[in-house]
Amino acid sequence: MNFLNAMPGEIALAGIIVALLLLDFIIKENKAVIGWTFTVLMAALMVYVAAFKTEATLLNGAYVSDGLSWISQVMILLAASLTGLLSVQSVKTGKKFTGAYYILLACSTLGLMFLVSSKELITLYIGLELATVSLYALAAIYKTDDSSTEAGIKYLILGAISSAILLFGISLIYGITRTTYIDGVMAYTSQSPVGPIFVIALIMTLLGAGFKLSMVPMHLWTPDVYQGAPTPVTAFISVASKAAGFIFAIRLFSYMFVRLDYIWVPLLSIIALLTMTVGNLMAIPQKNVKRLLAYSTISQAGYILVGFVGASVIGISSVIFYLLAYTVTNIAAFAVVTAFSKATGSDNLDDYAGLAQKEPLLALLFMLSLLSLAGIPPLAGFVGKFYLFYSAMQKGYVWLVVAAALNSTISLYYYLLILKQMYIFDRKKEFPKIKIDFSVKIVLIFTMIVIFIMGIFPGPVLDLTTDIAQSLFFK
Amino acid sequence: MITLAHYVILSAILFGIGIFGVLTRRNAIGILMSIELLFNAVNINMVAFSRFLTPDGAYGELFTIFIITVAAAESILGLAIILAIYRNRKVLNADEMNLMKW
Numbered sequence: 206m207n208f209l210n211a212m213p214g215e216i217a218l219a220g221i222i223v224a225l226l227l228l229d230f231i232i233k234e235n236k237a238v239i240g241w242t243f244t245v246l247m248a249a250l251m252v253y254v255a256a257f258k259t260e261a262t263l264l265n266g267a268y269v270s271d272g273l274s275w276i277s278q279v280m281i282l283l284a285a286s287l288t289g290l291l292s293v294q295s296v297k298t299g300k301k302f303t304g305a306y307y308i309l310l311a312c313s314t315l316g317l318m319f320l321v322s323s324k325e326l327i328t329l330y331i332g333l334e335l336a337t338v339s340l341y342a343l344a345a346i347y348k349t350d351d352s353s354t355e356a357g358i359k360y361l362i363l364g365a366i367s368s369a370i371l372l373f374g375i376s377l378i379y380g381i382t383r384t385t386y387i388d389g390v391m392a393y394t395s396q397s398p399v400g401p402i403f404v405i406a407l408i409m410t411l412l413g414a415g416f417k418l419s420m421v422p423m424h425l426w427t428p429d430v431y432q433g434a435p436t437p438v439t440a441f442i443s444v445a446s447k448a449a450g451f452i453f454a455i456r457l458f459s460y461m462f463v464r465l466d467y468i469w470v471p472l473l474s475i476i477a478l479l480t481m482t483v484g485n486l487m488a489i490p491q492k493n494v495k496r497l498l499a500y501s502t503i504s505q506a507g508y509i510l511v512g513f514v515g516a517s518v519i520g521i522s523s524v525i526f527y528l529l530a531y532t533v534t535n536i537a538a539f540a541v542v543t544a545f546s547k548a549t550g551s552d553n554l555d556d557y558a559g560l561a562q563k564e565p566l567l568a569l570l571f572m573l574s575l576l577s578l579a580g581i582p583p584l585a586g587f588v589g590k591f592y593l594f595y596s597a598m599q600k601g602y603v604w605l606v607v608a609a610a611l612n613s614t615i616s617l618y619y620y621l622l623i624l625k626q627m628y629i630f631d632r633k634k635e636f637p638k639i640k641i642d643f644s645v646k647i648v649l650i651f652t653m654i655v656i657f658i659m660g661i662f663p664g665p666v667l668d669l670t671t672d673i674a675q676s677l678f679f680k
Numbered sequence: 681m682i683t684l685a686h687y688v689i690l691s692a693i694l695f696g697i698g699i700f701g702v703l704t705r706r707n708a709i710g711i712l713m714s715i716e717l718l719f720n721a722v723n724i725n726m727v728a729f730s731r732f733l734t735p736d737g738a739y740g741e742l743f744t745i746f747i748i749t750v751a752a753a754e755s756i757l758g759l760a761i762i763l764a765i766y767r768n769r770k771v772l773n774a775d776e777m778n779l780m781k782w
Binding site: 320326327330331334338341342344348349350351352354355356357358359360361365366369370372373375376377379380383384385428433434496 | 688691695698701702705708711715716718719721722725726729733734739740742746747750751753755757758761762764765768769774777779781
């Protein structure tokens with residue numbers, strides 16, 4: 206099989222990384238050009254990957270281009286180009302590091318694209334590490350800023366520990382099944398009974414994968430990293446890295462361990478419950494908007510885990526649909542935060558008081574994205590949540606659905622706290638007029654259109670995700 | 681006679697020591713060293729499984745080379761960030777890196 210035909214997106218992206226390096230070398234003064242180049246190339250690559258879907262298997266099944274990897278690569282490239290747009294006019298790294306910033310972002314995107322298409326544990330691990338190591342550096346990119354470096358080191362230490370746990374689990378799986386291919390492990394689990402060591406290995410891989418999803422025992426890094434990292438990087442971590450993490454989890458659990466669902470489904474249902482409850486309860490007292498959104502993404506991860514518990518095809522389909530909706534919604538929320546903190550230099554919730562009087566449009570957009578996160582119709586988040594809970598209902602997890610619905614209500618409380626600040630309270634401090642940059646405007650317009658389209662006409666997207674989920678199980 | 685079980689037990693002990701070190705060390709560099717122990721525990725496992733169970737394929741050895749490379753990259757980045765923090769704030773202990781909590 207020809208590599209160039211099978212993975213054109215990845216090869217083009219590797220070329221883009223080299224091109225950005227050269228560009229950084231050539232351009233001495235106007236470094237913003239690199240950011241725009243990155244954004245435009247990512248958008249172009251996304252259109253290309255979306256338009257020319259490839260179906261291929263490489264290296265004896267270690268690397269595949271299938272429907273699942275196709276839609277997640279489109280999602281990752283979309284997130285990368287939107288992050289590029291958020292960064293161009295607001296990330297102030299100085300001339301020396303602007304090139305490094307976009308190159309690291311591109312490397313991370315490449316790693317995530319490898320992660321979603323590999324079906325072999327070594328390849329999977331390399332993709333995962335390429336993505337996360339670049340993100341550690343990105344989180345600490347403001348190297349004279351105390352909170353940015355602190356976010357970087359916390360992310361790195363906790364990330365390294367969790368990848369060591371994942372690796373230990375993988376090594377045990379390799380020792381038991383004598384293969385590192387996902388298909389091989391699946392064949393082993395369907396033929397032979399599994400012992401306690403295999404269960405330990407499964408739990409360790411669950412915990413290791415849970416780091417990227419900010420699943421509850423592994424969620425401790427999330428608030429600190431989200432608060433300390435530059436806001437566009439936070440948006441990228443919360444969207445692209447998390448989406449790829451969920452695709453990784455689909456490959457591991459809904460595919461590789463599908464025969465062992467009697468072990469991991471009860472476990473995951475409890476973890477889902479804990480994740481959403483902890484995320485929501487911890488979000489309520491937060492005073493920093495980025496930190497609040499961090500806890501809100503933890504609880505969102507809990508809702509998505511409900512989809513894993515649910516019936517197989519509709520569960521996977523609803524997970525992919527929700528990831529799409531969540532990607533655009535969260536980027537929209539972080540776009541508003543970026544614009545606000547660029548103009549005022551603050552992320553404090555109290556400083557959002559009276560935003561609606563001064564900046565009605567910005568406040569309205571923030572309200573729409575928060576309501577979509579909370580799952581209010583007719584926005585995209587509502588349809589996504591509905592299908593997630595529906596899939597868990599199909600399998601009879603009524604208690605989990607009830608708990609998730611209650612949690613949605615709790616989440617509405619702290620989203621409404623932000624709205625109360627913006628719409629009811631008066632301005633306490635005077636801030637300069639917020640000028641929304643051209644690039645951030647594009648992001649806001651695009652994400653709002655997608656949120657409304659996915660909320661009002663979810664049919665075509667749902668058909669697409671259902672097809673993909675079916676092709677995963679019935680070849 | 682050293683059997684596979686010896687290697688696996690050694691690796692499990694090393695992993696336990698690594699986890700203990702990660703949890704109890706205060707110095708950030710000490711934590712990075714404990715993380716190295718975790719990765720090396722995995723490496724012992726991989727090489728032993730590869731030697732005893734799949735002698736005709738080199739998956740375990742391959743995986744080990746990749747793990748060593750990635751672990752090196754990770755610790756270099758970690759040291760660089762620790763150095764940046766030390767220059768800014770003269771802090772090396774992990775429990776003093778507490779600008780953000782809860």
